[in-house]
Amino acid sequence: MSTPLKQIHLAAHFPGVNNTTVWSDPAAGSHIEFSSFAHFARTAERAKFDFLFLAEGLRLREQGGNIYDLDVVGRPDTFTVLSALAAVTDRLGLTGTINSTFNEPYEVARQFASLDHLSGGRAAWNVVTSWDAFTGENFRRGGFLPQDERYSRAKEFLATATELFDSWRGDEIVADQASGTFLDDARAGAFAHQGPHFDIAGQFNVPRSPQGRPVIFQAGDSEEGREFAAAGADAIFSRYSTFKEGQAFYTDVKGRLARHGRTRDQLLILPAATFVLGDTDAEARELAHEVRRQQVSGATAIKHLEFVWNRDLSAYDPDGPLPDIDPDPGEHTVARGRAQVRMYRDPLAVAREWRELAAANKWSIRDLVIETGNRQAFIGSPATVAETINSFVQADAGDGFILVPHITPGGLDVFADTVVPLLQERGVFRTEYEGTTLRDHLGLAHPGTGAEQERAAS
Amino acid sequence: MSESSSTPLHLAVALDGAGWHPAAWREPQARPRELFDPAYWTDVVTEAERGLLDFVTFEDGLSLQSSHRTEPDGRTDQVRGRLDAVLIASRVAPLTRHIGLVPTVVATHTEPFHISKAIATLDYVSTGRAGLRIRVSRRRHEAEHFGRRTLPRFGPEDLDTPVVRELTAELFEEAADYIEVVRRLWDSWEDDAEIRDVATGRFIDRDKLHYIDFEGRHFSVKGPSITPRPPQGQPVISALAHQSVPYRLVARATDIGYITPHDTDQARATVAEIRAAQAAAGRAAEPLHIFGDLVVFLDDEPGAAAARRERLDALAGHPYTSDAKVFTGTPAQLADLLLSWQRTGLTGFRLRPGVIGHDLEAITRGLVPELQRRGAFRRSYEADTLRGLLGLARPANRYATV
Structure with a gap:
């Protein structure tokens, strides 16, 4: 008997402040107007995607010493736009990426619980950490957190x-x-x-939301990050989109779950992945090369080299x-x-290898x-x-x-129109949403109400 | 009584749960089980927009509601629990087109950097209809939800003691700094900073982005914002004020102050105090709205509103009182009162419906037509932005050097 095919989960990352987004393309629209977000979200929903994802950057x-001006700059507030x-989906x-360093639990919990109410149970939180004093300069506490405490916080x-x-x-x-009687319990x-x-006490003022808790994502890749995810996250936003690296990461992280008393289906692994589609494979390859050249201008190449060299390389010729x-x-x-x-x-070894x-x-x-990017x-x-995609997931x-x-906001349209129907034909991707909440889409159990938990424990 | 008013009134409605009377949720028109459901908020704001109101405010706080001024009350017979006001405002924004959306924000326990970009984003998702109402929190139990600062324990009888007066002054000083940071961050991008210059590969002209370098007693904020300058340039900032310290904040830093006079003499005196403080702050030439706050119970039938209020009081077990004047009567009587109070120098009113399910429609379908007949209220929306509705020009950017 053959094992049933795994169902694929698909999500859409809104393009923006990163070097995959091509803003110079004539088709590229605003990264800040709501119409772009609405277009992108409607495409994802039309294609029956699991969720939309927003990244974060707080400085x-x-x-x-200068504000970096070669990529898209600027983004909206995550909670507010979600x-x-x-309202339009x-x-x-x-899914919103929200920092645990420059926020407080009471406020973030009420924002996610509110978002979950206001979306009928569709909220997810990608928990990220930072520690740097650079970002801290925008916040009350400044750079208060030693790097090695960021995961403990x-x-x-x-x-x-x-x-x-x-x-x-x-x-x-x-x-x-x-x-x-409004409340049955004071x-x-x-x-x-x-x-x-944290040393806090009192009463939380948002009643339990449809999902009980938002779905929890984790994105860090360090040993600590992997353990953090294995211990309690519902999903991982990983950066390993190649077959070999993806399998290695998958095996490693899923292998950690048993130690935390969890089963393999309680943590989903979802790598971030870029794509280029063409009518034929050859056309797509050509297009992909063009996109790479759009993504890496001469000026961008010099800046990228500076990440490794840690020096001002502006005097160098990118074509030299x-x-x-x-x-x-x-x-x-x-x-x-x-x-x-x-x-x-x-960096010394990377420079040697690159030379x-x-x-x-x-x-x-x-x-x-x-070529190396x-x-x-x-x-x-x-x-x-x-x-x-199907073979990666099945394996x-x-x-x-x-x-x-790489294009805002229409870059997902062609995928929705051409790839999704093929995955649906193969029976590996939903043709209709089966449930109403994000937990339903991801096949995650609802945490249950506190009352149910109490009954189960007694 | 004049039948036509020269200066049209501005009207806002303050939204809080099922309404401002503690027994409002028990009225047949109330939807108490839907207070955490987006459809309720959409319906309510849509109704306010049908009445051509300038804006709605959304109450908020960082603890459970309490009938007690300084502590939790442990009561279970009133609405308890609420959703984040900024997120409610944002949730209804794409489903409305004209009405301003003004959520409450607590300055004492939140980050000005986060709030600045949240309200800027509300301005983007509403295409220019965002504002905020700032408040401070002196409540010790609210501070304990954050564990970042310890506030003194005090009761309502201590409000006039030096300790509480000093605390109040300090929290309002902090709120003034907070507003300053929020405003500077909104201006930290010039309007034309995004250039998308393909020839040089530059997405922005970084000379048009500005560090705000704010340093104050309570926080320092570097900037610039991560969010570009919002459509209105500066969304509208408002505050409720009951005494001299907050009056000065209103005069120094806001676009709208809400005050709570109980008669025309009090209204006149408070308006004069705020206008004097405005001049002292060097803002005499800038537009600053002063709205009167009123709790309203409205019925067409004379006497019906009073009877309804009495019935609600009986359900609540005590007569309803408020910081604001409680008006009970017909829409025509309320129109009389508003027009007479307008002559004290008030530029508008923020009405707090006793029961949203009843009194909101009485405002939009009773009071508004009454004011329109008297030439005192708009007959259609005349602007696309909240600043536009309030007659506030889009301000120049403080950092632009043109």
Whole structure:
């Protein structure tokens, strides 16, 4: 007997402040007007996607002491735009990336619980951490958190928020007009949390929301991040979209679940993935190369090299050879406000490797950045891309993908119109939403009301 | 009684749960089980928009509602629990077209950076209809929800003690700094900062983005905002004020102050105090609205509103009182009162419906036509933005050097 096919989960990442977004294309629209978000969300919902995803950045990125101006700059407030999107969609999940360092549990818990009410149970929270004093300059506390405490704060933040979500059982509001009883329990929302990061107590003021708690995402890739996810997240936003890396990550993280008393289906792994579609595979490959050249201008290539070199390289010609000076191995000072620089842990070795590659292939600086940078994950005709995505999921390189189009807001349209129907034909992607909440779409259990939990425990 | 008024009134409605009377939720028209459902809020704001109102405010707070001024009351016979006001406003924005949306924000426990971008985003999703109503929180139990600052324990009888007066002054100072940061962040992008210059590869002209470099006693904020300047440039900022300290905040930093006079003499005196403080703050030339707040129970039948209020009081177990004057009568009587109070220098009114399910329609379908007949209220929306409805020009950017 053959095993049944896994059902694929698909989500849409709104393009924006990153170097995959091509703003120079004539088709590229606003990254801030609500009409762009509404268009994008409606496309995702028309295609029966699981959810829409918004990233976060709480300080404009800088390089060489200046605000970085080569990528899209500017984004809306996550909660506010997701709540507005709840008005123009019915079923699509709404996932917001919200920092646990520059927020407080009471406020964030009430924002997510409110969003879950206002969307009829479609809210999800991608919990991220930061620690840098650079971002802290925009907030009351400044750069208060040592780097090694960011996960301990994130863990306690999430645990505290969970206590707040669970502080209402869900059946307290009786609103009996005749007897005049609104609440059947004067202690509804009562909580008390004491820990190294938070010492708070009182009453939470948002009644239990349709999903009980928002779906929890995690995105960090470190050992601590993986453990954090395995211990309590519902889904991971991962960066491993190639087959081999995806499988390795999947095996590693799913393998951790048993130790936390969880089953393999309680944590979904959803890599971020870019794509380029063409009528034929050859056409798509050509288009993909063009997109890469749009994404990496000469100026962008120099800036990218500076992430590794940690020096001002503005005097270098992007169409010329790599710098012959070595990277500055000291503390990274050139680029601020981006996670990317931490990917290059040994800059001297990276520089050596890149010089060899460039010499062997006769690559300029720009060629090198284009060739070594993030190639699109899925390139091909709709049939090829559908087949590839399906084979990745069936082989456990992921449970689905969070797609990152390079054009705002129409970059998802062609995928919705051409690839999704092929996945549906294969029986691996829903043709209609079966439930109303994001937990339903993701096949995650509802946490149940506090009352049910109490009954189950007694 | 004059039949035509030279200056049209501005009208807003303050939304809170099922209405401002504590027993409002027990009225047949109330929908107490739907207070956490978006359809309720959409219906209510749509009704306000049908009445051509300037804007609605949404109450909010960072603790359960309480009938007690300084502590939780543990009561279960009144509406308890509420959704985040900014998110309610944003949820109804795409479903309405003209009406201003003004959520309440607590300055004492939140981040000005987050709120600035949230209201800027509300302005984007409503295409220029966002405002905010700022408030401070002196409640010790609210501070304990955050664990970041310890406020002194005090009761209603201590409100005039030096400790509480000092605390109040400090929290309002902080709120003034908060507003300053929020406003600077809105201006931290010039309107034409996004250039998308393909030739040079630059998405923005970074010379048109500005650090705000705010340093105050309670916080420092570097900037710029992550959100570009909102459609209105500066969304509308408002505050409710009952005494001199908040009057000065209104005069210094807001576009609308809500005051709670109980008669025309009080209205005249408070307007004079705020106008003097406005001049002292060097803002005499800037438009500043002063709205009178009134709780309203309205019925066409003379005596019916009073009877209804009595019935609600009986359900609540005590007579309803408020910081604002409680008006009970017919829409025509309310129109008389508003026009007479307007002559004290008030530019508009924020009405708090006793029962939203009843008194909101009495405002939109009773009071508004009455005011229109008297030439005192708009017959159609004349502007696309909240600033436009309030007669406020789109302000120049403080950082633009043109």
